[in-house]
Amino acid sequence: MMILVNNKGNFSYEAEGVVLIPxxxxxxxxxxxxxxxxxxxxxxxxxGEFICEKIGKSNAKDLIAMIKDTFDLETLEGMKxxxxxxxxxxxxxxxxxxxxxxxxx
Numbered sequence: 098m099m100i101l102v103n104n105k106g107n108f109s110y111e112a113e114g115v116v117l118i119p120x121x122x123x124x125x126x127x128x129x130x131x132x133x134x135x136x137x138x139x140x141x142x143x144x145g146e147f148i149c150e151k152i153g154k155s156n157a158k159d160l161i162a163m164i165k166d167t168f169d170l171e172t173l174e175g176m177k178x179x180x181x182x183x184x185x186x187x188x189x190x191x192x193x194x195x196x197x198x199x200x201x202x
Contacts, residue, residue, distance in 0.1 A: 098126045099175075101155075103148040103163050110146075112138050117147070121167035123175055126151075153179050161188040170196055 102124050104110065104117040111117075112135035115128050124132075129149070133142050141147065150163060161184065167173055173193050180186055 099123055099152050100126045100129060101150045101152060101160075101163055101172075101176075102129055103150075103166055104146065105148065106141070106146050110138065110141065118169070120169070121163045121172065122169070123152075123172040152176070157182050157184050160185055164188045164192050167192060168196065 100123075101121050102117060103121045104119050107119055109116055109118045113128070113131040115124060115132040117124070117132070132138055133147070138147075148163075150159060155163075164173070164176065164185070165188065167176075170193060173189050173196075177186065177189050180189070
């Protein structure tokens, strides 16, 4: 199962073949469990560096906050696939537009 992991830090982190860039990342749940088992990642997780949400299980308000912190178009497009809530879809669309506008500048 895929989950959303928000890397609240200012750095990318890599362990066990998983790379988390700053902002929200779409990650396989089992891969994230291996990632967070690494001693450094365990410490960062305990400090609140990573926030996890199961796709389709989070409330709209929390998910919209994560969307606003998502800077990967592929992740945003993937979020749309299983989402039916209009407020969440609107937030995804706005973030995609914002990122695409930034690419053109």
